[in-house]
Amino acid sequence: MNYRRNYLLALLIASALTGNAQTNVWPNVTKEMKPWTRWWWMGSAVDEKNIAASLKQYEHVGFGGVEITPIYGAKGFENKYIPFLSPQWLQMLKFSVDEAKAKGMGVDMNLGTGWPFGGPQVTADYAATKMIVQRYALKRKEKLAEKIVVKEAKQADARLQALRAIAPDGKQTDLMHFIAADGTLNWSPETENADIIAFFAGKTRQAVKRAAPGGEGYTLDHLDKKSVDVYLDRFNQAFAGKQPGVRAFFNDSYEVYGANWTPLFFQEFKKLKGYNLEDHLVELTDKSVQNERVARVKSDYREVMSQLLQHNFLDEFTGFAHKYNALSKNQAHGSPGNLIDLYAATDIAECETFGSSFFPIPGLRRDKEDVRNVDPDPMMFKFATSATHTHGKKYTSSETFTWLTEHFKTSLSQAKPEVEQLFLSGVNHVFYHGTTYSPEEAGYPGWLFYASVNFVPSNSFWPHLKGLNEYITRVQSVLQSTKADNEILMYWPIYDVWNNPKGLDMALKVHDVDEWLHPTAFYKQSLMLSNKGYSFDFVTDNILSNAKVVDGNISTNSNATAYKTLLIPESDLMSETTLESIISLAKNGAKIIFQSLPKDVPGLADLETRRAKFKQLITSLDFKSEGGLKRYRIGKGEIILSRDFVPALSSIVVNREELTDKGLKFTRRVENGNVYYYIVNHSKDDFNGFVKLNVQGNQVVLMDPEQGDAGEAEVNGAQVRLQIKSGQAFIVKVAKEKSALNKWRYLGQELAATKIETPWNLSFANGGPELPAARKLTTLKSWTEFGDEKANRFSGSGIYETTFNFSPKSQNEYVLDLGKVAESARVWVNGTEVGIVWGIPFEVRIGKYLKKGKNTLKIEVNNLMANRIKDLDEKGIEWRNYHEINFVNIDYKAFNAKDWKLMPSGLLGPVSIKAYQ
Incomplete structure (x- = not known):
């Protein structure tokens, strides 16, 4: 059956019951439920008049807040920099x-x-610190002729921290x-030749990227508490004990390059791991040696780095925020550490979308020349949302739409599925990337940020942005008023990631998931579970160490x-302490499923003692074959061993949601x-x-987040009737x-379609250049087919009336x-506004607005900025004139739109009225 032809999602419901007011099922909206936006302050060249005007515009289209980030400035405005x-x-x-x-x-700030x-x-x-290693060779009885000083340029501040002679036998x-x-x-070797390793703590000399005036300088040593305190003290002095009034302080993604050390690392390592890392300089620094011992030393090194980053930086950062009655918000991705624990170290974990995803939604534009060869991975988002869920926190935010498409070519309809992918992963507090403060005097197109x-x-879609913002607000009103209802914890084997003899610090970047995430069984099993309709969060060793069993379920936070x-x-690899925690959870009533048992403990510290404990624990797992599965019953719970998770889950009555078989995606939440x-x-x-749902109640309510309508659903036992078109x-x-x-009100069979073939009067408004x-x-056809140069370069609103x-x-x-809209529309029928139609499918219910006889239809269609920007570049009009990176295209090359093809604009149709039974 052709559902696209015969059925339509019910978008509207009658507003009142006979004699009774209809219950409002939507939560009361707070500012956090609305989308926020990163607010770039170029050169901090801001003033009260333009701040007030900007915030008024932002509030009008439905933003709930701004996140101030000062950056480099626009040329010609230097005298206004603050x-x-x-x-x-x-x-x-x-x-x-x-x-x-x-x-x-x-x-936020x-x-x-x-x-x-x-x-x-x-x-x-x-400043951010790195290892500098120099090697020397000495023959027996020979003295080193040269002095052991750092050879690398600009390292006058480097400090020698270890100096070892290595004999041929390794002594x-x-x-x-x-x-x-x-x-x-x-010194000289007495009996045989020796290799000398000199180990210095040097500086990366990385400077702040895209710094604003007054913010220039070296990048911080995030691993050193004293350095962090020095950094934060500047803000203490500036605030002078006064509350700045911001809701949250923000830290962007960890892009600290080459910072693989801190001056106190040897001491911190000894405290945390119990052995001297100086004794293992060969394993740590010799690239030609790659064996199990090297991997173990580097695993310990990476684990210590993760802990230093958490305790010396993020804990201090969060403490600072709380001192000023603010929240801490952090992007952990890119950090050299356990991402979930690092996300959890602040009040709000923030992930990031970078690039665009492919969705097979008919009519969704995806031009290959306008997108980066990067697909945001929903599993990557779950590292942040899992930290939130397992710690019982309220918000997971996202830096949203970074480089979604090429500049000026992004439509609201393209943004919709991308943000939906975040919601499905558990994100509930969206920040747009972004909005640049621009004074009135800057003219068109105003100040803009390059990414x-x-x-x-x-932006010519601005008058219709409220449609997207209201949709996000309704979705987030539910997601923020509820708790995640995920049934499964999926253990992340971080030690398997760290146990790698190659490299040093291991920054787990969004762009490197093909290396550290995608090849793993963890990722493949997570993807399988998601596709089959299971709900889960990721969990770490640290979270499991504090977990408890409550009524047979695993509680990670009250x-x-x-x-x-x-x-x-x-x-x-799995630590013996984690294995012991898992067995203890089972003993207290939890149900645990292993795909296979781990083989060994990670790291080098106290290896043999820990191995003995690990072996003892593994040996205690006396599995018995039962019902096609291997089970070990212990205390009130059990441990199951099964290569296939699905039958094991079924055996303990953890059922999947079958709606994914219909091609639908979901996330589930609970409240009261x-x-x-x-x-x-x-x-x-x-x-x-x-569709069958795993949960039943006394009433099932359908809620349409695009239009805000709601009504009681038709049910058949545990089955709920849905009509949901592609893209909805x-x-x-x-x-x-x-x-x-x-x-x-479900719609039945399509009875007839009446094509609107009467002439249209088209006028233009709210745009330019003319x-x-x-x-x-x-x-109906594109404005670019009129043979009118003014229409070719116009960006703004076209008003169609018939x-x-x-x-x-x-x-x-x-x-x-x-039909086809380039790129969004607002509709009036007989003088009454029906609403903004900004996403696929471009359809709206109008039955209650129609009347017998003569009807009027008005459609305001807004195109994108692309054609007007093309015109500026064709004429050589300079509009991008910024310091530092200036303005680049999606491939980080100099931006120029003069060779672009004109983008179709306007109402392309065909426009029709479809009748449904």
Whole structure:
């Protein structure tokens, strides 16, 4: 059956019950439920007049807050730059906070400029640090002729931290007592030749990237507490004990390059691992040696680095934020550490989308020349959301739409599935990337940041942005008012990742998932579970060490929903303490499933003792074959060994949601006995039928986040009827108690379609550089096909108006199908606004607006900025003139649009009214 032809998602429900007001099922909206946006302050050249005007515009289209990040400035405005943290800058911050508060908005602040953290307070002593290793060869009885000093340029501050002689049999001699202050080595090998390893703590000399005036300087040593305290003290002095009033302080993604050391690393390593890392310089630094011992030493090194980053940086950062009654917000990806634990170290974990994903939604534009060869991976988002869920925290945020498409070519319809993918992964607090502050005097197109989708008032989709923002607000109102209802914990075997003899620090980057994530059984099993309809979060050794069993379920936090089981995918290494914790959970009533048993403990510290304990624990697992599975029953619970997770899950009654078999995706949430399903159709096919849900209640409510409508669903036992077209989303509430609601009006068979063939009057408004002449159209086509140069370069609104005769029947419903729209529309029928139609499918229900006889139809269509920018570049008009990187295209090359093809613009149709039974 052709559902696309015969069925349509019910978008509208009657507004009242006869004699009763309809229950409002949507949560009351807070500022956090609305989308926020990163607010770039170029050169911090801001003033009160333009701040107030900007925030008014942002509030009008539905933003709930801004995140201030100062960066480099625009050329020609240097006399208006305000140094970061100067009294004038702090006054602009205070004005922004007060102005936003008056509008019901919030303000977050990057605790630095550009990225990563650094600045003028970071002298060389506190700057990001790296290993510098030099090797020398000495023959028997020979003295080293040269002095042991750093040879690398610009490393005058480097400090010698270890000096070892390595004999051919591997025996080491500590030479630190034999070296003079000037670097002269007063030692020679007595019996045989020796290799000398000199180990220095040097500086990466990385500077803050995209720094704003007053924020220039070295990147911070994030691993050193004293360095972090020095960094934070600048803010303490600037704030002078006063509360800045920001909601949260923000730290961007960890892009600290080559910082694989800190001056106190040897001491910290000894405290945490119990042995001297100086004794293992060969394993740590010799690239020609790659064996198991090397991997173990480097695993310990990486684990210590992770702990230093968490305790010396993120814990300090969070403590600082709390001191000022603010939250801490951090992007952990890219860090050399356990990402989940690092995400969990702050109040709000923030992930990031970079690039665009492919969705087989018919009509969704994806031009290969306008997208990066990067696909955001939803499993990567789950590292952040899992940290939130397992710790019982409220928000997971996302830097959203970074480089979604080439500049000026991103439509609202392209943004929709990308943000939906975040919601499905558990994100519930979206930040756009981004909005650049721009003063009125900057003119068109205003100041713009090089890596953003430009969510700015000069963008021609701005008048329709409220449609996307209201959709996000409704979805987030549910996601923020509920808790994640994931049944499974999936163990992340971080030690398998760290146990690699290659390299040194291991930065787990978004762009390197093909190396450290995709090849693993952990990833493959997670993908399988997701596709089959299971709900899960990732869990770490640290989280498991604090987990408890409550009523047979695993509780990771008293504020989190408990989990029914723990899955351990195939992995080689597991610490004996984690294995012991897992067995203890089973003994206390938990159900644990191993894909295979781990083989050994990680690291080198106290290896044989830990191995003996590990072997003892493994040997204690006396599995018995039962029902096609191997089971070990212990205490109140059990441990199952199964290569295939699915039958094992079924055996302990952890059931999948079968709706994924229909091509639908979902995330499930709970609140006060009510269960919410956020369901999205990203497949190529429409869906019309019944789906089985694993949860039942006294009422099932369908909620449309695009239009805000709601109604009682048709159910058949545990099955719920859905009509959801490709590209659309629903929220299904399985309610604990019944409430007064209309029945959801499902649409039946399509009866007829009436094509609008009357002439259209087209006029132009709200754009530039010039308004094309008004015209009458007998056929709908792109503005770029008029043969009118003004229309070719125009970006803004085209107003289409027509009249037509119609005879609606009361028993039918009618849907306006706009056909192809380039790129978004607002619709009026008979003078009444129906709504903004901004995403695929470009359809809206209009039955209650139609009347018998003459009807009027008005459609405001907005195109994108591309054609106007092309015109500017063709004419050589300079509009991009910034310091540092200036303005680049999606491939990070100089931006120029003069050779672009004109983008289709306007209402392309065909426009028709479809009648449904």
